[in-house]
Amino acid sequence: MKPPENQPAFGAGFMDDYFAEAEEHIVTVRRSLLTLEGALGSELPAAVLEELFRSCHSLKGISAMVELREAELLAHHMESGLRAIRNHQVALTPVNFEALVVAGRTLEHVVAAHRAGSPLPDIEEPIRQLRALATPDGPGDSSSSIAGQAAQAAPAGAPLPRWKVTFVPSAELVARGVKVDTVRARLLEIGQVLRVIPKVTAGGGIAFEFELETRDESKLAAWREDGVAYEPMPVIAPDVPSVLTPGAPSEAFAAGTANFVRVDLSRLDDLMRLVGDMVVARARLADTLERVEEHVPFREWRALQEHNAGLERHLRDLREGVMRVRLVPVGEIFRRMPFVVRDLARDYGKRVRLDLAGGSTEIDKFLIERMMDPVIHLVRNAISHGIEPPAQRAAAGKPAEGVIRLGASTSGESIVVEISDDGAGIDVPAVVARGRAAGLAVPEGPDDTRALLDLLCASGFSTREEADRGSGRGVGMAVVRSTVRELGGLLALETAPGRGTTFRVTLPLTLAITDAIIAQVGDQVFAVPQSAVREVIEVDAAALRKIERNELLTYRGGTLPIVRLSQLFAIESEERPRFHAVVVGAGLAAVGLMVDRIAGQREIVVKTITDPLLRVDGISGATELGDGRLVLILDAPALSRMQAGRQSRSEGVRA
Amino acid sequence: MNYILFGVAGTTYAMRSDHVLHMEMVEHVTAVPNAPAFVEGVVFSRGQVVPVINLRARFGFERAPIDLRTRLLIVQTQGRRVGLMADEAREFVGIPDDAVRPPGDAIVGLSGNYLEGVATLGDRIVLILDIREVVDALPTAAA
Numbered sequence: 001m002k003p004p005e006n007q008p009a010f011g012a013g014f015m016d017d018y019f020a021e022a023e024e025h026i027v028t029v030r031r032s033l034l035t036l037e038g039a040l041g042s043e044l045p046a047a048v049l050e051e052l053f054r055s056c057h058s059l060k061g062i063s064a065m066v067e068l069r070e071a072e073l074l075a076h077h078m079e080s081g082l083r084a085i086r087n088h089q090v091a092l093t094p095v096n097f098e099a100l101v102v103a104g105r106t107l108e109h110v111v112a113a114h115r116a117g118s119p120l121p122d123i124e125e126p127i128r129q130l131r132a133l134a135t136p137d138g139p140g141d142s143s144s145s146i147a148g149q150a151a152q153a154a155p156a157g158a159p160l161p162r163w164k165v166t167f168v169p170s171a172e173l174v175a176r177g178v179k180v181d182t183v184r185a186r187l188l189e190i191g192q193v194l195r196v197i198p199k200v201t202a203g204g205g206i207a208f209e210f211e212l213e214t215r216d217e218s219k220l221a222a223w224r225e226d227g228v229a230y231e232p233m234p235v236i237a238p239d240v241p242s243v244l245t246p247g248a249p250s251e252a253f254a255a256g257t258a259n260f261v262r263v264d265l266s267r268l269d270d271l272m273r274l275v276g277d278m279v280v281a282r283a284r285l286a287d288t289l290e291r292v293e294e295h296v297p298f299r300e301w302r303a304l305q306e307h308n309a310g311l312e313r314h315l316r317d318l319r320e321g322v323m324r325v326r327l328v329p330v331g332e333i334f335r336r337m338p339f340v341v342r343d344l345a346r347d348y349g350k351r352v353r354l355d356l357a358g359g360s361t362e363i364d365k366f367l368i369e370r371m372m373d374p375v376i377h378l379v380r381n382a383i384s385h386g387i388e389p390p391a392q393r394a395a396a397g398k399p400a401e402g403v404i405r406l407g408a409s410t411s412g413e414s415i416v417v418e419i420s421d422d423g424a425g426i427d428v429p430a431v432v433a434r435g436r437a438a439g440l441a442v443p444e445g446p447d448d449t450r451a452l453l454d455l456l457c458a459s460g461f462s463t464r465e466e467a468d469r470g471s472g473r474g475v476g477m478a479v480v481r482s483t484v485r486e487l488g489g490l491l492a493l494e495t496a497p498g499r500g501t502t503f504r505v506t507l508p509l510t511l512a513i514t515d516a517i518i519a520q521v522g523d524q525v526f527a528v529p530q531s532a533v534r535e536v537i538e539v540d541a542a543a544l545r546k547i548e549r550n551e552l553l554t555y556r557g558g559t560l561p562i563v564r565l566s567q568l569f570a571i572e573s574e575e576r577p578r579f580h581a582v583v584v585g586a587g588l589a590a591v592g593l594m595v596d597r598i599a600g601q602r603e604i605v606v607k608t609i610t611d612p613l614l615r616v617d618g619i620s621g622a623t624e625l626g627d628g629r630l631v632l633i634l635d636a637p638a639l640s641r642m643q644a645g646r647q648s649r650s651e652g653v654r655a
Numbered sequence: 656m657n658y659i660l661f662g663v664a665g666t667t668y669a670m671r672s673d674h675v676l677h678m679e680m681v682e683h684v685t686a687v688p689n690a691p692a693f694v695e696g697v698v699f700s701r702g703q704v705v706p707v708i709n710l711r712a713r714f715g716f717e718r719a720p721i722d723l724r725t726r727l728l729i730v731q732t733q734g735r736r737v738g739l740m741a742d743e744a745r746e747f748v749g750i751p752d753d754a755v756r757p758p759g760d761a762i763v764g765l766s767g768n769y770l771e772g773v774a775t776l777g778d779r780i781v782l783i784l785d786i787r788e789v790v791d792a793l794p795t796a797a798a
Contacts, residue, residue, distance in 0.1 A: 524686065569688030607699075611735055613706040613790070614697055616689045622697060622704045630685040630699050 018066045020262060022111050025055040027335060029104045034338050040097060053082045054232055061231035068114055070123045074107040077130040090133060099129035162233035163217055165210040178226045180208050190216045265365055268326050275319050276513055276605035282311055283626030319513050330408040331359030332368055333375050337406060340376055344383045351390050351400055352383055357407035363415050367487055367507055374480040378419040378503050386423035386501050414531055415509055420502035426495040431455060453493040457481040488620060490637045516604045517582055519595040521565045522573035525631050527604050527623055532636035534583040536598055541577050562592045563643050584636035591640045617642055657749050661741040664716040669781045678744055679727040695740055700729050707738040730786060737790045750774050
């Protein structure tokens with residue numbers, strides 16, 4: 001199905017659509033293959049096979065449209081192989097299955113490489129393997145009528161299969177007497193045309209998209225020479241569970257794909273920025289209102305205040321609405337993991353089971369994209385370093401199959417992603433020895449997990465000697481941690497010898513706009529994101545206990561280190577008998593930030609600080625409160641880290 | 656080549672005008688604790704977070720109070736946007752390339768490290784700043 005001669009190259013917009021669509025099908029291919037693997041040697045689930053087949057078919061079609069020949073060929077041969085399996089001409093042996101997996105992965109690489117403009121991987125070998133799999137087709141077109149057969153097998157009353165038929169007219173076709181009316185007439189002969197959408201192609205040409213309902217799509221193949229391309233439309237199949245939301249499929253999913261709008265993330269960014277501008281504008285309005293209070297009659301002033309309050313409420317709703325649109329299930333990260341685990345477990349000769357939990361937890365799309373590589377890296381680490389080989393596990397009295405658990409959950413305005421394994425735990429002496437060998441400053445006996453994590457994340461530690469696949473993409477622990485920090489998150493570690501290791505990533509739900517406590521120290525104003533604040537307490541200075549350079553407060557049955565921001569930031573501020581402390585962080589990492597005054601709670605628009613001149617520990621960003629002045633946003637996790645650092649310096653290493 | 660002339664502690668400096676996005680009067684600069692000493696602070700300029708370098712401090716002079724003549728030159732270099740605080744901004748001039756000499760050994764003093772060249776305009780001597788050096792975040796002896 002070559003596009004007609006007069007069709008110029010497709011534009012970038014069209015390619016974006018292709019990549020987006022190809023990605024969806026590739027995800028389906030991955031998922032279906034994985035399901036099939038579980039069923040090897042037993043009855044193959046027909047629905048999954050069917051789904052896989054359809055995705056390959058679609059990939060073939062769309063790849064042909066963009067003239068990505070390699071992808072088209074791979075998809076074509078996968079399709080042929082699958083047909084042979086579906087028709088019971090060939091059994092799905094592990095060897096055959098492997099051929100499909102290799103082809104699927106190569107296909108994925110081809111699309112990715114094409115997108116990146118890099119050289120395409122070799123497709124000859126995967127295709128050779130697939131050829132060996134498929135028995136030769138009978139004469140006729142390669143595209144069988146599998147969907148049609150499926151439809152015939154479907155119970156009466158089931159919807160007819162729908163096809164998207166695209167016709168691209170050309171001078172050559174017109175010369176042969178093939179025009180859009182000809183095509184329409186042909187389609188009407190074999191089914192019902194639901195819609196015709198004329199489309200301007202990126203190249204400035206025109207194409208017609210027909211939505212066709214028919215059982216008899218085999219004729220379509222014969223019209224390919226006449227500029228007709230076709231692919232199945234997504235079937236609304238209530239019996240196919242949505243993978244995105246295993247727990248409770250949202251209404252949108254249940255309603256089928258037709259109700260989705262694919263939106264460029266940058267448009268949502270623009271929208272969020274506009275909302276941010278409005279939040280600032282409203283803050284200015286509120287500021288002005290405060291100042292004119294005495295000049296305006298009370299009644300009018302009150303009306304103004306009410307309008308302002310109403311505006312604030314609506315803005316908040318608007319902001320939450322936009323934020324919700326940006327949220328996607330964290331399952332998007334998870335869906336790739338079974339493949340990563342499967343491949344690596346085989347490479348390392350380990351047996352690993354992957355447990356996924358909380359895939360429907362939602363998180364900002366931007367965060368998802370950024371977190372993909374770090375999470376993959378942590379899972380890779382869990383397999384390469386965490387889980388022991390089967391023999392060693394057996395010797396330790398553990399089941400031969402190791403378990404990696406990947407879970408996500410929300411807690412307040414944060415999302416927590418946990419990657420844990422039931423492996424050997426981190427070998428602390430080995431890590432220390434390696435740190436020393438790498439020339440890193442290693443504290444004596446880092447039995448503190450935080451110090452251990454610091455060491456693992458020190459640049460120069462994790463990537464040095466690991467040229468194996470486990471560290472494959474060059475994302476060391478240092479990058480994992482810096483990515484998490486850049487996103488305003490926190491990385492924590494728990495490990496127990498013989499019992500396993502857990503990495504916990506805590507991230508804010510969204511970055512752009514958040515609620516914050518506004519506090520003053522001397523003449524400087526700071527904002528503390530609400531998500532980091534546990535509570536604000538009033539402290540009697542006399543209740544502070546001094547231990548060396550630390551000031552501790554008895555707090556909820558434990559002690560809470562107090563951080564004097566005035567000291568930390570060298571701000572002049574007078575000593576007070578009573579002051580406020582903003583309690584941030586959880587558990588042992590909790591600290592109280594001493595401030596002079598709490599100026600209230602505000603919605604702030606977060607601007608990140610990226611310039612190296614402004615990279616200061618304890619400051620994460622900037623915002624504007626409405627008077628045009630810039631206010632710094634405190635990085636609560638960093639402040640609690642800094643306090644911990646001070647403590648260990650002054651107390652020595654705690655045992 | 657076009658340049659913007661500005662004054663810092665009685666000396667006239669020049670910077671290639673294609674580096675300069677715009678100029679602003681200086682109102683409130685938010686101090687950034689623990690930043691290098693020559694960083695006056697941070698401001699929003701047209702919605703962006705921009706660090707402000709106090710050129711007096713950068714060149715090793717005493718700081719001077721901000722007044723109505725103080726100007727912020729917002730410059731763009733190496734993908735960064737940085738504000739340079741000068742005592743005043745004077746004019747926009749074209750300096751022929753052959754009027755620019757390398758800084759040489761004749762210029763002594765802290766700003767010598769940040770110079771790209773020296774130009775003579777009639778009876779005036781103008782020091783041409785090397786913007787990359789000025790905005791470099793690496794701590795220097797002055798910081």
